[in-house]
Amino acid sequence: MVIWTRNPLMFPQILPMDPIAITSGSEAHPPAIVTVTGIVTVALALGVMTGLWLLVEYTRLGRGMRAVAENPRVATLMGVNPNAIITLTLAVGGIFAALAGVMMASNYGNASFSMGFLPGIKAFTAAVLGGIGNIRGAMFGGILLGIIEALGAGYLGELTHGVFGSNYQDVFAFMVLILVLVFRPAGLLGERVAHRA
Numbered sequence: 001m002v003i004w005t006r007n008p009l010m011f012p013q014i015l016p017m018d019p020i021a022i023t024s025g026s027e028a029h030p031p032a033i034v035t036v037t038g039i040v041t042v043a044l045a046l047g048v049m050t051g052l053w054l055l056v057e058y059t060r061l062g063r064g065m066r067a068v069a070e071n072p073r074v075a076t077l078m079g080v081n082p083n084a085i086i087t088l089t090l091a092v093g094g095i096f097a098a099l100a101g102v103m104m105a106s107n108y109g110n111a112s113f114s115m116g117f118l119p120g121i122k123a124f125t126a127a128v129l130g131g132i133g134n135i136r137g138a139m140f141g142g143i144l145l146g147i148i149e150a151l152g153a154g155y156l157g158e159l160t161h162g163v164f165g166s167n168y169q170d171v172f173a174f175m176v177l178i179l180v181l182v183f184r185p186a187g188l189l190g191e192r193v194a195h196r197a
Contacts, residue, residue, distance in 0.1 A: 001113040001114075002068070004112075004113060006112075007172075008029065008110040008111065008112040009110060009111050009112070011105040011106060011108075011109055011110050011111045012106075012108065013036070013106065013109070014037070014038045014102075014106045015035075015037045015040055015106060016036045016037075017035050017036070017037060017109075018035065018114060019033040019034070020033060020035065020036070021033050021036050022034055033106075033180070037103075037106055037107050038107065039101045040103075041107060044099070045103075045105060048096060049139050052092075052096070052135065053136065053139075054104055055092070056135055059174065060086070061088060061098060064080045064081075064085040064168060065085055065089055067080050067085075068080060068082045068085045068086065069133070070108050076138065097116065100119070101116060102117065104119065105160060118121050118170060121173065121174075121177075122142075122170075122173050123142070124176040124177075124182075125141075125145060125173050125176055126138055126141035126142035126144075126145045127141060127145060127180065127187075127190060128141070128142075128143070128177060128178060128180050128185075128187055129141035129145055129177075129187055130187050130188060130189055131187030131188060131189040131190050132187060134189050134190070135185070136189070137187055137188065137189035137190075140188070141188065143189065145176060148172055148176060149170075149172045149173060150169070151170050152169070152172040153162075153169040153172065154166060156168060166191075
């Protein structure tokens with residue numbers, strides 16, 4: 001905020017924003033449209049999620065991450081440097097956050113200092129919904145949360161004849177977070193627990 005000011009800044013258009021109709025519309029229902037930026041964002045998200053899962057499950061860094069998350073002291077005895085693993089984990093998270101910020105800014109056409117606050121809360125909600133400590137659960141929770149928000153806002157708009165709708169989309173994320181924390185704190189897929197041999 002100090003460097004870029006509080007005002008939103010225009011973000012350069014990386015990909016074309018021309019709408020592409022994926023369904024034919026009618027008078028009652030307009031056509032469903034998508035943009036190249038939307039398609040690239042979804043493809044990139046799937047690629048990044050798959051890459052993250054492969055990184056955590058099948059690489060030395062991933063084993064170190066899991067070991068440090070399980071028990072940093074014992075991981076140190078096994079030759080893992082917890083400080084290095086934590087630093088690399090934060091670096092990977094920062095790279096993914098920067099990539100998400102670029103895609104989000106290119107989709108909306110502007111960037112601001114607080115643009116990551118609401119997506120951060122939604123990411124936490126998705127992780128809680130799927131199960132903290134379970135990567136596949138967090139991915140599943142993110143997809144499910146997106147569907148709940150989209151359908152919830154759409155149906156709310158239909159029921160109220162447009163009075164409420166997409167402006168209240170974010171409310172569903174908070175409702176899901178509250179319901180999951182009250183009724184299923186471990187998440188839908190449960191917390192991942194390491195089993196001893």
